[in-house]
Amino acid sequence: MRIAVFRKAHFNAAHRLYNADWTPEKNLEVFGPCSNPNYHGHNYELEVKVAGEVDPVTGFLIDLKILKQIIKEEVEDRFDHKNFNLDTPYFKEKNPTSENICVLIHDLLSKRLGSEFELTVRLWETPRNYVEYPA
Amino acid sequence: MRIAVFRKAHFNAAHRLYNADWTPEKNLEVFGPCSNPNYHGHNYELEVKVAGEVDPVTGFLIDLKILKQIIKEEVEDRFDHKNFNLDTPYFKEKNPTSENICVLIHDLLSKRLGSEFELTVRLWETPRNYVEYPA
Amino acid sequence: MRIAVFRKAHFNAAHRLYNADWTPEKNLEVFGPCSNPNYHGHNYELEVKVAGEVDPVTGFLIDLKILKQIIKEEVEDRFDHKNFNLDTPYFKEKNPTSENICVLIHDLLSKRLGSEFELTVRLWETPRNYVEYPA
Amino acid sequence: MRIAVFRKAHFNAAHRLYNADWTPEKNLEVFGPCSNPNYHGHNYELEVKVAGEVDPVTGFLIDLKILKQIIKEEVEDRFDHKNFNLDTPYFKEKNPTSENICVLIHDLLSKRLGSEFELTVRLWETPRNYVEYPA
Amino acid sequence: MRIAVFRKAHFNAAHRLYNADWTPEKNLEVFGPCSNPNYHGHNYELEVKVAGEVDPVTGFLIDLKILKQIIKEEVEDRFDHKNFNLDTPYFKEKNPTSENICVLIHDLLSKRLGSEFELTVRLWETPRNYVEYPA
Amino acid sequence: MRIAVFRKAHFNAAHRLYNADWTPEKNLEVFGPCSNPNYHGHNYELEVKVAGEVDPVTGFLIDLKILKQIIKEEVEDRFDHKNFNLDTPYFKEKNPTSENICVLIHDLLSKRLGSEFELTVRLWETPRNYVEYPA
Numbered sequence: 073m074r075i076a077v078f079r080k081a082h083f084n085a086a087h088r089l090y091n092a093d094w095t096p097e098k099n100l101e102v103f104g105p106c107s108n109p110n111y112h113g114h115n116y117e118l119e120v121k122v123a124g125e126v127d128p129v130t131g132f133l134i135d136l137k138i139l140k141q142i143i144k145e146e147v148e149d150r151f152d153h154k155n156f157n158l159d160t161p162y163f164k165e166k167n168p169t170s171e172n173i174c175v176l177i178h179d180l181l182s183k184r185l186g187s188e189f190e191l192t193v194r195l196w197e198t199p200r201n202y203v204e205y206p207a
Numbered sequence: 208m209r210i211a212v213f214r215k216a217h218f219n220a221a222h223r224l225y226n227a228d229w230t231p232e233k234n235l236e237v238f239g240p241c242s243n244p245n246y247h248g249h250n251y252e253l254e255v256k257v258a259g260e261v262d263p264v265t266g267f268l269i270d271l272k273i274l275k276q277i278i279k280e281e282v283e284d285r286f287d288h289k290n291f292n293l294d295t296p297y298f299k300e301k302n303p304t305s306e307n308i309c310v311l312i313h314d315l316l317s318k319r320l321g322s323e324f325e326l327t328v329r330l331w332e333t334p335r336n337y338v339e340y341p342a
Numbered sequence: 343m344r345i346a347v348f349r350k351a352h353f354n355a356a357h358r359l360y361n362a363d364w365t366p367e368k369n370l371e372v373f374g375p376c377s378n379p380n381y382h383g384h385n386y387e388l389e390v391k392v393a394g395e396v397d398p399v400t401g402f403l404i405d406l407k408i409l410k411q412i413i414k415e416e417v418e419d420r421f422d423h424k425n426f427n428l429d430t431p432y433f434k435e436k437n438p439t440s441e442n443i444c445v446l447i448h449d450l451l452s453k454r455l456g457s458e459f460e461l462t463v464r465l466w467e468t469p470r471n472y473v474e475y476p477a
Numbered sequence: 478m479r480i481a482v483f484r485k486a487h488f489n490a491a492h493r494l495y496n497a498d499w500t501p502e503k504n505l506e507v508f509g510p511c512s513n514p515n516y517h518g519h520n521y522e523l524e525v526k527v528a529g530e531v532d533p534v535t536g537f538l539i540d541l542k543i544l545k546q547i548i549k550e551e552v553e554d555r556f557d558h559k560n561f562n563l564d565t566p567y568f569k570e571k572n573p574t575s576e577n578i579c580v581l582i583h584d585l586l587s588k589r590l591g592s593e594f595e596l597t598v599r600l601w602e603t604p605r606n607y608v609e610y611p612a
Numbered sequence: 613m614r615i616a617v618f619r620k621a622h623f624n625a626a627h628r629l630y631n632a633d634w635t636p637e638k639n640l641e642v643f644g645p646c647s648n649p650n651y652h653g654h655n656y657e658l659e660v661k662v663a664g665e666v667d668p669v670t671g672f673l674i675d676l677k678i679l680k681q682i683i684k685e686e687v688e689d690r691f692d693h694k695n696f697n698l699d700t701p702y703f704k705e706k707n708p709t710s711e712n713i714c715v716l717i718h719d720l721l722s723k724r725l726g727s728e729f730e731l732t733v734r735l736w737e738t739p740r741n742y743v744e745y746p747a
Numbered sequence: 748m749r750i751a752v753f754r755k756a757h758f759n760a761a762h763r764l765y766n767a768d769w770t771p772e773k774n775l776e777v778f779g780p781c782s783n784p785n786y787h788g789h790n791y792e793l794e795v796k797v798a799g800e801v802d803p804v805t806g807f808l809i810d811l812k813i814l815k816q817i818i819k820e821e822v823e824d825r826f827d828h829k830n831f832n833l834d835t836p837y838f839k840e841k842n843p844t845s846e847n848i849c850v851l852i853h854d855l856l857s858k859r860l861g862s863e864f865e866l867t868v869r870l871w872e873t874p875r876n877y878v879e880y881p882a
Contacts, residue, residue, distance in 0.1 A: 136336060345849065518654055741755075
């Protein structure tokens with residue numbers, strides 16, 4: 073009886089899109105206003121999907137209180153009200169696109185969940201754009 | 208030309224999470240406020256996905272009037288404004304978690320749809336938590 | 343510079359609509375399936391509007407951390423995962439309609455907010471039905 | 478690192494469901510009020526999913542400015558404020574059901590996207606009914 | 613204890629914006645693609661607000677079953693799956709803008725509700741545009 | 748026949764809450780993580796309400812193409828993908844709270860709309876918090 077549970081969370085952060093190997097002109101050409109040196113920001117909405125087997129004793133796939141706490145520690149405490157480029161070491165050398173943030177969140181959560189769970193992460197940068205990993 | 212159609216429905220119900228083999232203290236420890244003996248409740252939102260082939264004569268995968276009627280008979284008439292623990296025989300012996308309710312709805316609808324259709328059910332317990340079966 | 347700020351919250355609860363002076367038949371006739379003796383429930387969504395003047399020093403009408411804490415103490419801690427009819431003394435003698443719950447929440451929050459603020463409460467019983475007090 | 482990005486768009490259009498080989502009575506019997514000869518209409522909401530590999534130089538799967546422009550040219554400019562039955566040659570001979578419109582949009586967008594991308598299209602006819610191709 | 617209750621409904625319809633006293637060129641200039649002679653359409657979403665006093669016996673402002681039935685008879689049965697310009701006599705001589713449709717719905721519902729209720733109607737033509745009468 | 752029309756728009760921006768007359772400790776105490784010196788950001792959602800009389804010739808209160816263009820020029824072009832503290836002169840000396848941003852947007856739009864229109868602005872900082880001016 074393989075099933076999936078989904079849990080939503082959110083955080084607010086600033087970022088800019090930027091490749092340090094490029095000139096400012098090249099950054100502006102590729103990333104447009106997203107490369108504004110003074111940053112801009114988003115209300116990121118996160119949806120975590122966990123797939124696995126239901127425990128017949130509890131009727132739970134996973135205790136959502138535990139999943140909620142892991143998301144709080146690994147995602148919200150780390151990124152909420154932060155600047156991805158300046159405040160998070162991982163993005164000192166990597167461009168904080170939605171794609172890269174989504175993969176990082178997947179990796180952070182995977183390390184905390186047991187291997188009996190399969191994890192998929194969706195990240196909304198705006199209500200009109202979002203990414204999913206793995207596809 | 209394999210395609211899927213989705214139809215939404217909803218119902219309001221009361222429940223409590225509870226394992227009859229456990230003490231009240233153990234139930235409270237595992238299920239927290241969800242084990243309140245006086246029940247609490249939800250606006251359950253349901254999304255039924257039916258996958259199959261399009262009929263070239265109608266351009267329909269399935270007539271949504273028929274799907275809507277099956278959902279009404281099997282889900283809404285059975286669960287709307289009911290108490291899962293007290294009013295539905297299936298949950299006299301089973302914990303009415305979202306996972307278990309979702310699997311039951313999947314089984315009830317599958318019996319009514321022809322075998323040419325593949326069925327997936329999503330059930331929202333709150334706007335922030337939902338389950339999907341099969342995953 | 344009179345402005346308003348809005349803050350959302352939510353809680354899940356069970357209830358039944360019921361007038362103790364009436365027969366079961368009369369209750370069923372007036373309240374329909376909402377009078378089910380075993381209760382049903384809702385994900386109540388709450389929107390609190392506070393109107394007043396902006397403080398020029400902070401640029402805030404009211405510190406939302408404080409408003410959020412008052413809503414938690416007066417509404418969420420009191421009603422979340424509860425049964426309005428059985429768990430809250432106020433509704434032992436009063437019918438827990440959305441109208442009556444909304445007026446009660448308004449009164450509970452008003453006692454905690456200073457008189458410089460004007461308060462309006464919206465309460466969604468379902469995504470399709472809600473009430474507002476005062477109108 | 479296979480990932481997916483999603484982009485939303487929308488357009489408003491009129492249509493009627495109709496099979497030219499049938500009598501008006503048969504059309505009314507099968508398609509109900511959707512066969513009204515004077516048409517009715519919808520706010521169609523579109524969600525385009527593109528799956529593939531992230532470019533390590535940009536951190537992008539695909540530049541969303543480009544995807545947005547392709548959707549504008551192939552979908553919005555073609556269908557917005559139009560009548561599917563009268564204004565779009567493709568539906569002179571085909572019933573403009575959500576299923577058939579979704580498959581057409583998939584084909585139009587596929588021709589514009591490189592073969593390194595896998596495309597899935599979701600089309601909402603109403604907030605309660607939608608289709609996805611391929612399933 | 614003056615309070616308001618809100619009830620949502622929806623219908624799908626076709627229309628075009630058009631002033632019969634103008635040339636086609638003038639209609640196109642003022643109304644743009646909304647003047648397409650072949651029509652386009654919308655999923656109209658309706659929100660009806662009824663304000664008044666709570667009945668202390670029921671705890672209701674108004675029985676929502678009755679309000680729902682009045683909305684069905686006066687709005688949904690009249691406009692759903694119809695063409696405003698061709699199927700509804702009122703708009704043979706009047707432009708079916710959201711403003712004019714909203715005022716008409718207000719008048720139709722007012723005639724059915726008792727004078728003890730104050731009525732406000734909101735009508736969404738798209739998720740991004742809506743009107744309210746009276747303001 | 749006084750009516751209101753509503754139009755939605757959105758922009759993404761970075762900001763921090765900060766009073767230059769205070770110590771960093773005092774800023775942190777009052778504004779919490781919102782005072783992060785490296786900024787954070789939001790997807791601001793805007794709803795502009797314009798009230799007035801319907802023009803009997805067009806059936807419009809205001810041509811939404813014109814309103815959309817004014818919002819683009821005064822709000823989106825000015826604030827989208829910007830940092831309120833660093834990029835907009837108005838907030839060099841004023842704290843960019845939602846309250847202050849909302850009043851500024853109201854003033855910018857009022858100067859462009861004729862005096863026959865009454866304007867109200869709602870600004871969402873997150874899906875859970877928003878402000879309205881005037882109240």
